[in-house]
Amino acid sequence: MNTTGALETSAAQSRSAELEKLILKEPGQFRVLTGDRPTGRLHLGHYFGTLHNRVRLQDLGVETFVLIADYQVLTDRDVAENLTEHVEELILDYLAIGIDPERSTIFAHSAVPALNQLLLPFMSLVSVAELNRNPTVKDEIAHSRQAAVSGLMFTYPVHQAADILFCKAGLVPVGQDQLPHLEITRTIARRFNDRYGKHTSVFPQPEALLSAAPLLLGTDGTKMSKSRNNAIALSIDADETARLIRGAKTDAERRITYDPAARPEVSSLVLLSALCEDSDPHTVAEEVGVGGGGALKRRVTESVNEYLAPIRARRQAYARDRRLIREVLRAGNERANAIADATLKEVRAVMNADY
Ligand code: ATP
Numbered sequence: 606m607n608t609t610g611a612l613e614t615s616a617a618q619s620r621s622a623e624l625e626k627l628i629l630k631e632p633g634q635f636r637v638l639t640g641d642r643p644t645g646r647l648h649l650g651h652y653f654g655t656l657h658n659r660v661r662l663q664d665l666g667v668e669t670f671v672l673i674a675d676y677q678v679l680t681d682r683d684v685a686e687n688l689t690e691h692v693e694e695l696i697l698d699y700l701a702i703g704i705d706p707e708r709s710t711i712f713a714h715s716a717v718p719a720l721n722q723l724l725l726p727f728m729s730l731v732s733v734a735e736l737n738r739n740p741t742v743k744d745e746i747a748h749s750r751q752a753a754v755s756g757l758m759f760t761y762p763v764h765q766a767a768d769i770l771f772c773k774a775g776l777v778p779v780g781q782d783q784l785p786h787l788e789i790t791r792t793i794a795r796r797f798n799d800r801y802g803k804h805t806s807v808f809p810q811p812e813a814l815l816s817a818a819p820l821l822l823g824t825d826g827t828k829m830s831k832s833r834n835n836a837i838a839l840s841i842d843a844d845e846t847a848r849l850i851r852g853a854k855t856d857a858e859r860r861i862t863y864d865p866a867a868r869p870e871v872s873s874l875v876l877l878s879a880l881c882e883d884s885d886p887h888t889v890a891e892e893v894g895v896g897g898g899g900a901l902k903r904r905v906t907e908s909v910n911e912y913l914a915p916i917r918a919r920r921q922a923y924a925r926d927r928r929l930i931r932e933v934l935r936a937g938n939e940r941a942n943a944i945a946d947a948t949l950k951e952v953r954a955v956m957n958a959d960y
């Protein structure tokens with residue numbers, strides 16, 4: 606299901622291109638926050654949708670915060686029962702792809718009380734109707750396998766506003782599905798400033814940074830997602846990768862072309878190959894040509910496995926050092942707490958609650 610309008614996405618894409626130019630000019634002017642729910646291993650959709658951008662921005666010298674949204678898995682029972690393991694696996698994925706804890710702050714929002722406290726004033730700035738309309742929440746609810754929808758689920762976009770605004774991040778590298786959430790964050794920042802900011806602006810209005818793959822499809826032809834059994838995780842081995850790609854949905858037309866609107870499944874595979882090879886999807890499609898779905902899948906398998914080989918090797922090396930993983934999180938939580946405490950103090954002051 607496409608949860609975000611094509612117009613909205615294309616506007617965000619052109620804005621992302623402008624932002625890229627500004628970032629290159631002055632990387633020190635930006636602060637990035639983005640993150641993931643610890644619901645399972647990270648996959649290629651995450652990687653080309655947002656993870657690769659995070660590492661790139663970090664390496665350009667942009668201050669980067671990486672959030673583990675552990676409160677947002679309480680609605681997911683299988684995960685909540687093994688939360689520690691999920692969080693540690695997520696950190697392993699981060700380290701493996703090149704997030705450097707010396708330069709980027711990796712933290713879990715449940716460990717940052719002042720961040721969570723922002724949720725309360727923020728909740729007063731949005732209406733129930735606005736939360737109800739959010740297409741991503743609707744989609745997440747539809748896929749959540751819950752018997753009843755909990756109140757927490759409706760707070761996700763507001764919680765996310767607290768996640769982004771606690772450190773006053775202006776740039777959020779995300780996939781397309783996050784655009785409606787980010788719109789709520791921007792609304793909350795604007796309304797907070799209007800109501801309490803007087804002549805100062807307490808919060809920035811953060812902008813989305815979309816990648817070249819804002820919606821990578823999974824093996825069943827719908828959005829690649831941890832909870833849909835259609836994902837190719839970064840950490841699986843080369844044989845498993847080959848098996849999953851062999852089973853990916855394509856179409857009946859033999860000649861391979863790159864046409865995302867008319868041939869979404871085939872085009873998503875072509876794009877995946879192009880991203881791994883750092884080439885153009887039209888070139889990949891032409892090269893495969895009449896080789897058909899079989900040849901395309903062999904090409905994708907080879908390029909994905911080659912691209913992921915060093916990431917997979919690093920992951921195995923880091924997995925032997927569980928102490929390091931815990932230390933990364935402890936240090937990140939400490940840094941995040943210091944920033945959140947300062948922001949909450951400022952928020953309480955402008956709200957006349959400075960007692
Ligand atoms: P879940 O099914 O548990 O919601 P998910 O796979 O959708 O998991 P999230 O943790 O919700 O993953 O998303 C993390 C980040 O990855 C977000 O910025 C999201 O936009 C991005 N992302 C997730 N799936 C894709 C995808 N298929 N293509 C591009 N970006 C994606």
Ligand code: MG
Nearest residue numbers: 642745782830
């Ligand atoms: Mg999701």
